[in-house]
Amino acid sequence: MACAKVPLDELHVTEPFGPQGKERSLPALHPDRKEERYFLTYKPPPEDGTSALVEEFLENAQFISEDLEWLLGLPHDKFWCQVVFDESLQRCLDSYLRHAPRGLDPSGLSCTPAVADMQKNIHRSVFMVFLRMATHKESKENFITPAVFAEIIYNNYLFDIPKILDLCVLFGKGNSQLIHKMIENIFTQQPSYYGDLNETIPSIIQVFDMILQKCGIQSEDTGTSQPLKLNANKCQTAMTMPEEELADLVLYICDTCTTIHSFLDIFPEACSTFQEHNFLNRLSSFYEMAVPDLEKAVKKRNFNKSLQEDIWRQISHSRKKMVEIAHLLLQHTCLQPILEGSENMVSYVEDLLQNFTAFLQEKRFLADYDEQFPVADDISLLQQAFPLLDDTRTSYLLQGVASAWEFVGKKRSFPSSVNHNAGALSKTGRDLAASQKEGAEVLGDREELRGAEAMADIPRKGDNGAVCTVSSGELESLLSHIRDLLPDLGEGFILACLEEYGYNSELVINNILENKLSPSLDKLDRAMARPVKKELPSVLSARSNVFDDDEFDVFNRDRLDMSRIWKGRRHEESVRATLNDKQHIEEQRARYQAYQTVVDEIPIENDGNNAFDMDDYEDEYDDTYDTNQIGANDLDEEDELLNRRPFTTPQVLRTGKKAQEDDEDRDEEEEDKNEAVKKDHFIQDPALLRERAEARRAAMQSRKGYRPPPASNVVGGPRGRGQTQETVLDRRRKESNKSRGANHNRRTMADRKRNKGMIPS
Numbered sequence: 001m002a003c004a005k006v007p008l009d010e011l012h013v014t015e016p017f018g019p020q021g022k023e024r025s026l027p028a029l030h031p032d033r034k035e036e037r038y039f040l041t042y043k044p045p046p047e048d049g050t051s052a053l054v055e056e057f058l059e060n061a062q063f064i065s066e067d068l069e070w071l072l073g074l075p076h077d078k079f080w081c082q083v084v085f086d087e088s089l090q091r092c093l094d095s096y097l098r099h100a101p102r103g104l105d106p107s108g109l110s111c112t113p114a115v116a117d118m119q120k121n122i123h124r125s126v127f128m129v130f131l132r133m134a135t136h137k138e139s140k141e142n143f144i145t146p147a148v149f150a151e152i153i154y155n156n157y158l159f160d161i162p163k164i165l166d167l168c169v170l171f172g173k174g175n176s177q178l179i180h181k182m183i184e185n186i187f188t189q190q191p192s193y194y195g196d197l198n199e200t201i202p203s204i205i206q207v208f209d210m211i212l213q214k215c216g217i218q219s220e221d222t223g224t225s226q227p228l229k230l231n232a233n234k235c236q237t238a239m240t241m242p243e244e245e246l247a248d249l250v251l252y253i254c255d256t257c258t259t260i261h262s263f264l265d266i267f268p269e270a271c272s273t274f275q276e277h278n279f280l281n282r283l284s285s286f287y288e289m290a291v292p293d294l295e296k297a298v299k300k301r302n303f304n305k306s307l308q309e310d311i312w313r314q315i316s317h318s319r320k321k322m323v324e325i326a327h328l329l330l331q332h333t334c335l336q337p338i339l340e341g342s343e344n345m346v347s348y349v350e351d352l353l354q355n356f357t358a359f360l361q362e363k364r365f366l367a368d369y370d371e372q373f374p375v376a377d378d379i380s381l382l383q384q385a386f387p388l389l390d391d392t393r394t395s396y397l398l399q400g401v402a403s404a405w406e407f408v409g410k411k412r413s414f415p416s417s418v419n420h421n422a423g424a425l426s427k428t429g430r431d432l433a434a435s436q437k438e439g440a441e442v443l444g445d446r447e448e449l450r451g452a453e454a455m456a457d458i459p460r461k462g463d464n465g466a467v468c469t470v471s472s473g474e475l476e477s478l479l480s481h482i483r484d485l486l487p488d489l490g491e492g493f494i495l496a497c498l499e500e501y502g503y504n505s506e507l508v509i510n511n512i513l514e515n516k517l518s519p520s521l522d523k524l525d526r527a528m529a530r531p532v533k534k535e536l537p538s539v540l541s542a543r544s545n546v547f548d549d550d551e552f553d554v555f556n557r558d559r560l561d562m563s564r565i566w567k568g569r570r571h572e573e574s575v576r577a578t579l580n581d582k583q584h585i586e587e588q589r590a591r592y593q594a595y596q597t598v599v600d601e602i603p604i605e606n607d608g609n610n611a612f613d614m615d616d617y618e619d620e621y622d623d624t625y626d627t628n629q630i631g632a633n634d635l636d637e638e639d640e641l642l643n644r645r646p647f648t649t650p651q652v653l654r655t656g657k658k659a660q661e662d663d664e665d666r667d668e669e670e671e672d673k674n675e676a677v678k679k680d681h682f683i684q685d686p687a688l689l690r691e692r693a694e695a696r697r698a699a700m701q702s703r704k705g706y707r708p709p710p711a712s713n714v715v716g717g718p719r720g721r722g723q724t725q726e727t728v729l730d731r732r733r734k735e736s737n738k739s740r741g742a743n744h745n746r747r748t749m750a751d752r753k754r755n756k757g758m759i760p761s
Contacts, residue, residue, distance in 0.1 A: 039092035068125035076142035150190035238297035257321040492528035
């Protein structure tokens with residue numbers, strides 16, 4: 001078996017082989033040691049959320065998740081045998097890197113919790129597999145010789161540049177340090193990947209040229225050796241191409257920029273390789289030509305509103321990523337060596353100034369770059385690190401940046417704005433704030449589209465005439481900031497000044513102190529108070545409804561009887577509770593108590609005012625029948641005294657079964673009475689008696705809901721003439737149920753008798 005501290009590439013193992021189980025010695029990395037297991041390819045979650053497609057995705061993903069967990073549980077030698085020699089595993093991993101949803105993909109925006117959990121499990125398992133594949137030494141006992149490891153991952157295409165780019169964009173968020181160590185180990189052990197990266201960068205530049213060609217734009221850097229075709233002017237542009245094609249093109253740009261930024265951010269060592277191909281200048285020229293054309297197409301064309309917002313968000317994200325890519329290249333190839341005090345500091349300073357000088361031609365790109373990463377701060381760092389810097393050259397660059405802002409039509413924002421009035425921002429703070437400055441412009445008569453940041457609440461007009469918004473909290477902050485410096489001004493006057501100057505507090509304070517306000521503001525009273533918002537009349541006051549002023553009118557009543565309001569079925573309310581409620585009897589009790597009291601003799605007091613004074617003679621009283629006992633001498637027959645109506649339980653108080661039995665008993669008694677009346681001493685016809693008994697039985701069964709079985713007709717017609725459907729069904733029913741009768745269940749009945757003790761065993 002395995003010896004301690006022997007690399008996997010030199011290790012030999014002894015395993016049984018053949019039907020007789022003879023042992024043989026094999027290298028640890030051998031195709032025969034691979035387990036027979038088929039890994040399914042990954043399919044992305046369905047976008048429409050159909051139940052059938054979701055169920056199919058969950059089933060497929062469950063198999064993939066179980067297989068990857070099994071793979072991760074293998075020992076070191078078995079794992080590498082499976083990774084190197086199992087082609088289905090590589091197809092599975094490649095399919096996930098290719099089809100896994102990115103951050104801005106439509107399929108990744110919304111999904112059910114079950115799909116999200118399954119996607120999360122697969123995402124983690126794939127990441128752990130790639131992380132283990134990039135590690136050549138797991139422990140002191142389990143490791144591979146670095147040279148052999150480099151050949152294995154390179155010759156078997158376990159890693160290549162497209163896979164590394166996808167790994168960065170899929171797993172870089174939150175795992176940047178692990179991904180950096182993984183890529184660093186790959187490039188360190190196998191330097192051939194630098195050559196592959198060197199060959200990949202021209203393909204990326206070619207992608208930019210292809211996008212410009214799709215938009216009908218001729219790149220300045222492309223070769224002009226081939227003459228233009230006569231129909232070159234008839235090619236489609238961003239304004240004329242179909243909506244779906246334009247959306248796919250913008251998504252392609254967004255995905256490309258996001259992937260390159262993730263790779264350079266995680267693995268900065270690749271920045272020098274990108275700069276060898278003059279990638280920074282090609283990127284700035286692509287930005288200058290493609291971005292304005294795409295933004296114009298989105299603004300002018302009539303898209304679906306949701307599609308238009310998605311395309312605008314993707315363009316804003318691409319702009320931000322391209323500017324950040326340029327900053328990463330400058331930082332790691334020029335700024336960082338200067339700040340670290342490298343030996344060739346002069347050459348790095350010269351490269352940085354030349355790059356900034358090249359940006360002067362790309363005015364839109366330079367303005368957006370300066371908005372996120374101010375050029376003045378970088379030049380200030382240069383002056384501190386390299387005192388011999390030419391001031392004339394730096395002032396020329398700063399003037400070029402200012403002219404770029406004027407060309408674009410935007411006014412520069414200073415670090416000491418109201419949101420950052422604590423002082424100059426640090427470099428990290430500027431990077432964080434720059435990601436929140438992407439505004440949106442007015443798109444004709446339609447609602448403005450937002451960029452990477454959601455805008456605020458109150459509309460305002462910016463310096464370039466574009467409508468922006470400011471929240472109520474920001475407005476109060478602006479007012480308090482200005483009033484702290486100028487307490488004699490009224491809030492109404494300050495609001496008018498802020499509206500006039502685009503809510504720029506510094507510009508307002510400067511113009512007030514230098515008396516450079518516009519004529520419309522000079523006419524206003526500087527102590528003007530803040531206008532009070534007039535409250536609109538309540539809609540409830542003008543409403544008219546048939547339920548006004550009733551007992552449940554919550555708009556006009558402060559208190560309601562909550563005992564009469566409940567949701568759903570009233571609590572503790574049932575038929576039995578309703579019947580047991582004797583409240584109405586209690587209410588009528590007082591009325592009937594007056595009839596309950598019977599007074600035979602009334603004591604009479606001797607006062608003269610008593611109404612029951614019997615001494616007074618009543619002349620109108622008729623005493624004719626006082627001495628006669630009416631009905632006393634009448635003879636009552638015996639039948640009248642004994643044959644009374646029997647006691648009957650009220651129908652409301654009967655239970656269902658008991659009431660039904662009483663009805664049956666009553667019917668039988670009535671039938672017996674009828675038969676008794678008709679009874680004679682002659683013997684009746686037995687057939688008539690059986691007919692009457694059958695009629696009574698049928699009536700009783702109909703009351704109980706019993707249905708007699710249908711008549712069976714298994715005889716049918718003569719042979720050869722076909723049978724009716726009823727005959728066929730009756731024969732089939734007889735065939736399936738014939739074991740219940742006749743002699744077919746003798747054993748069952750015998751066992752039953754024996755179990756009951758009827759047959760001695």
